[in-house]
Structures are given as structure tokens and as C-alpha cells.
Amino acid sequence: MDITFMVALVIALALFFDFTNGFHDTANAMATPIATGAIKPKTAVALAAALNLVGAFLSTEVAKTVSGGIIREGSGGVQITPDIIFAGLMGAILWNMITWLKGLPSSSSHALFGGLIGAAIAGIGFHTVNLETLLQKVILPAVFAPVIAGLVAYVCTRIAYALTSRHDPETGSKLTQKRGGFRTGQIFTSSLVALAHGTNDAQKTMGIITLVLIAAGTQDPGSGPQLWVITACALAIAIGTYAGGWRIIRTMGAGLTEVKPAQGFAAESSTASAILASSHLGFALSTTQVASGSVIGSGMGRRGTTVRWGMVGRIALGWLFTLPAAGIVGALTALLVKTGVVGVVIAAVAGTAAVLYMFLVSRKSQVGHHNAVEVEEAGQAVRFAKKKALARARAAERARNNNPKGPQR
Template identity: 75%
Template sequence: MDIAPMMALVIALALFFDFTNGFHDTANAMATPIATGAITPRKAVALAAILNLVGAFVSNEVAKTISGGIIREGVDGVHIAPEIIFAGLIGAVVWNMLTWLRGLPSSSSHALFGGLIGAAVVGVGPHSVDFATVVSKVILPAMAAPLVAGTSAWACTRLAYALTARRDPQTGQKRHQGRAAFRAGQVFTSSLVALSHGTNDAQKTMGIVTLALISGGVQAPGSDPQWWVITVCAAAIALGTYAGGWRIIRTVGAGLTEVRPAQGFSAEASTAAAILASSHLGFALSTTHVASGSVIGSGLGRRGTSIHWGTVGRITLGWILTLPAAAIVGGLAAMAVGLGPAGVVAVAVCALAAISSMFVVNRRRPVGHRNVVEVQEAAAAVGFPVRFKRSRESEAAQ
């Protein structure tokens, strides 16, 4: 197969992955302000889309990690053909769509890494992957980030409640004050998360497109993403973010814990800090891991709240399976594309059929901006029985 058509196919698939990354990860920034009523669902996703677009132009350190770190393109005679990148993207897209359908906030980043690693190992060999970089810049940050963000969110939540607690002058009992001001703060912190998401996740697709251009001999190894690559990747993730990803928004906003404004503010501030730091260091961090860890930590920080540990367990299992599952799909796709043009067509047709069927299943029980804040359905999306339903009056009071 000619390089030019294959490269065009790879770039198109990479941009579709970028689109799925956008709607898959909208929840990271906007789930908690939507759940607390700080901002309406439609305004939330529009704001997140704009800030993702802006954030994509801020840094390219993560893109360098993808295009010249994990895969040894041009090193020790390793050459990653566009077909291999195509196979890796198939693994990432299929896993992204499956977890979106289930409402599980899995990592788009790790789906991408898994698909690429599986395809490279099968199509080229284990020597084509820099496993030291995988461990230092992917696996270790993935393990540490939820714990660090969760601990930070726990401390911020405890501090927020301590500073705003007052004692009744007659009884001496502690009573809460109206914490509605945190809702306004949530709009700011969630915007910061959306901006930081653009600085990290959009870079991953930029790295993939750059790797494809390098593999096709269009761009020199080790060079930065070109301006048009940055622009189209930024636009794709922004459009995906505007699409919503409502199923995952419900899970993060209400399926993990009952979120109040002070918690949401603390969770989002911790998430933004962790992601911005990782983007500066070039760590290809999962914003999903960070955001989920922050929400759980904020729930633990508020006395009297409950964590839906069944949902947490299912999400954690999804995190564990993401890398190997995407790697298996990517590896199988690499075996097929190794057969030639017929194999590439067969993989493309099978992937298109799988993705289309998921969209059909989604239409049977659609989730949109009108029913995204229903607590029962948020837990039902991941099969967890709800034991409570928050009233708007209670939420407003706290």
C-alpha cells in the first residue's frame, strides 16, 4: 500500500481518537460543577471545549514523549510503519468507545499507549518499545497521580469545611454556613482543569500524528509537531469535548460520591495542579486517573459522606485492564495489517462495525444534558445500586 494513502488514513483515525478523547474526558473538568449546579450542562461543555482548544497550544512536551520517547522510531534501526500506528490507534479507539458506552472513566491515554505498544511489539518486536520510558513516564505517574491528587483534595476539603464552619451562639454546636460561594469558585477551577486537559491530552494525538509523519519520511526524527498538526488536533479534541460524553459525566459527578460545592472546588483545584505539573515535566498523565482520585479524596474529606466503593472498584478494574486490553486489540490488528492492503481493509471494516454498533446501543438508552444529573442513573450506568438521592434543598444549604 502506498505511504500517502496510509498516512492519510492514520491521521484521520488519530483525529477521530482525539475526538473520542475529548468527549471521554469532558467529565474530568465539568462533572462536579454540573452535579452541584454551579453551571448548566450545555454551558459547561462549551466552556470546556474552548479551554481545551486554548490549552492545546500551550505546551508540546507530552507530544515529544509520545513521538520520540515510548516508541524507538529511528533508533537502533527501528522503523514503525504507518500500518503499525494504524493498528495501535484501532486498539485505543475501540477501548475508548467500549468504556464510554459503559460510562466508565477509563484512561484514553493508557488506551493509546497500550494500543501502540501492542501493535509495535507484534509488528516490529519488543525492542521497538522503550520500556524504561513507559515505566518512568507512564506507569509510575499513573500509580502516583490518583494518590497525590486524592490526598491533596482530601486536605483541601477538610480545610474548606474547617474555615467555613461556625458555632451556634446559643447551643455551641457546630453548624454549617451557606457555602454557595464555592459554586462560583468551581467555575474557575473546572475551567483550569479544562485548560490543563488541553495542555496534556491534546498533545498525545499531536505526538501520534508526528510519529506517523516521521515514519513516512515526511518529518525528521526528534522534531517538534508542525503548526498544522497542533491546530487540527486542538480542534478535534475541542469538538469532542463539546459533544459532551454525558455517560461518564454522570458517573464522575454522582456515581462516586455525593458532591457538594466545597468538595467540587477542592477536587478540581487538585486535579488542575497535578495535570499542569505533569504537562510541564512531559509526563503523559491520565487526567481521568487524577480527576477520579480527586473526587474520591474530596468525598473522604467531608464528614458524613459516603463513597460508592462498588463503583470505585469497577473503575479501578477498568484502569488495570485498559493498557493490556488495548495492547491485545492493537496486537491483533497489527497481525492483520501485516497481511497487506486486504488486512488493513479488514481491520478498518471490523472496527467501523464495532464502533457503529456501540452508537446504536447508546441510542437505545440515550444520556444527554437533560438527564445527566440524575443520581440513580449515574450509578446504574456502572451497575451499582444507589442508596440515596440528594435533594436540591440540601445541596443548596451546604
């Protein structure tokens, strides 16, 4: 097959993966502020899309890790080829679509790495994988980042509730807690998460396109992404983010624990800090795992809140199977494309058919901005009813005060 056509096909597929990454990971930044009512759903995804676009231009360290770290560009005569990268992308995209359909916040990053590693091993050999970089910049961050983010969110939540707790100085009884400021603060913290997400996740597709350009001989090994690559990837992830990813927003916003503004503020702060630090160090961590760990930690930090451990278990299983599942699909696709043009065509048609099938299945039980936050809408209705009842009581009290002798006979 003509190398130019294969490179173009891989670039198109990489940008589609970037799009799926966007709508798959919108929940990382905007699930909690939507759940608490800090931002309206449509406004939230539009803000996230804009900040993902900006964030994609702020760093290229993660892109360099992907393009020249995990899969060797060239060592001892070994050279990864565009068809192997094509196979790896197929594994990543199919896993992203499956987990999106199930509403599971799995890692798009690990799906990408799993697909690439599986395709490289099956298509070329085990020696194409840089195990040291894989361990240092993927595996270890995957283990420690969500745990650290969860612990930070737990501590921040406890501090937030302790500092804002109000009691009657005479009786010691609890007064109405004034924590509305955290809802406003969530606009800032969720925006910071969206910006951080752009600095990390958009870089991975930049790294893939840079890798295929290097493999095709049109770019020097060790060089970073070109400006047009950065721009294209930034736009793709921004458009995907605007698409919403409402199924995963519902899971992150209400499926793990009931989220209140103080919790959301703490979770988003710890998530943004972890992602920005990792982007600076070139760690290609899973922003989804970090965000999930933060939500769980914040749930544990608020007294009286129940963490839904059954859902946590489902998500953890998804994390566990992401690398191997995407790797298996990538490996099978690599074996298929090695047969030549016919294999590439079969893989492309089968992958397209699978994506369309999952999209059609999703239409049978649609989740959108109108029903992704049912829990919060119910909570708002209860609060509105309480406010009306309080207003009626105050009006009755004023009427009694204005007529101290009681009703006239």
C-alpha cells in the same frame, strides 16, 4: 499500499481518536460543577471545549514524549511504520468506545499507549518499546498521580469545611453553613482543569501524527509537532469535548460520591495542579485517573459522605485492563495489517462496524444533559421546597407581629 494513502488514513484515524478523547474526558473538568449546580450542563461542555482548544496550544512536551519517547523512532535499523500506528489507534479507539458505553472513566491515554505498544511488539518486535521512558513517564505517573491528587483533595476538603464551619457562640450548636462561594469558585477551578486537559491530552494525538510523519520520512526524527498538526488536534478534541460524554459525567458527578460545592472546588483544584505539573514535565499521565482520585479524596474528606466503593472497584478494574486490552486489540490488528492491503481494509471495516454498533446500542438508553445530573436536580427540588416552606413561615410570623392581639372576633 501507497505510503501517502496510509499516512492520510492514520492521520484521519488519529483525529477521530482525539475526538473520542474529548467526549470521553469532558467529565474530568465538568462533572463536579454540573453535579453541584455551579454551571448548567450545556454551558459547562461549551466552556470545556473552548478551554481545551486554548490549552492545546500552550505546550508540546507531552507530544514529544509520545512521538520520540515510548516507541523508538529509529534505532539499529528499526523503524516503526504507519500501518503499525494504524493498528495501535484501532486498539485505543475501540477501548475508548467500550468504556464510554459502560460509563467508566477509563484512561484514553493508557488506551493509546497500550494499543501502540501491543501493535509495535506484534508488528516489529519487543525492542521497539522504550521501557525506561514507559516506566518513568507513563507507569509511575499512573500509580502516583491519582493517589497524590486524592490526598491533596482530601486535605483541601477538610480544610475548607473546617474554615467555613459556623457555630452559635452561646449554645455551641451548628448554624446554617455559608458555603455558596465554593459553587462560584468551581467555575474558575473547573475551567482550569479543562485548560490543563488541553495541555496534556491533546498533545498525545499531536505526538501520534508527528510519529507517523517521521515514520513516513516527511519529518525529521526528534522534531516536534508542526503548527497544522497542533491546530487540527486542538479542534478535534474541542469538538469531542462539546459532544458531552454524558455517560461518564453521570458516573463522575454522582456515581462515586455525593459532591458538594466545597468538595468539588477541592477536587478540581488538586486535579488541575497535578495535570499542569505533569504537562510541564512531559509526563503523559491519565487525566481521568487524576480526576477520579481527586473526587474520591474529596468524598473521604467530608464527614457524613459515603464513597461508593463498588463503583470505585469497577473503575479500578477498567484502569487495570486498559493497557493490556488495548494492547491485545492493537497486536491483533497489527498482525492483520501485515498481510497487506486486504488486511488493512478488513481492519478498517471491522473497526468502523464495531464503533457504529456501540453507538447504536447507546441510543437504546440515552444519557444527555437532561438526565446526566438527576441527583442534583432532585437536590435542587428539595432546596426549592425548603425555601418555599421557610418563606411561608416567615410570612406567617410577620402577620402575627402585625396583629399582636390575635384574630378579631
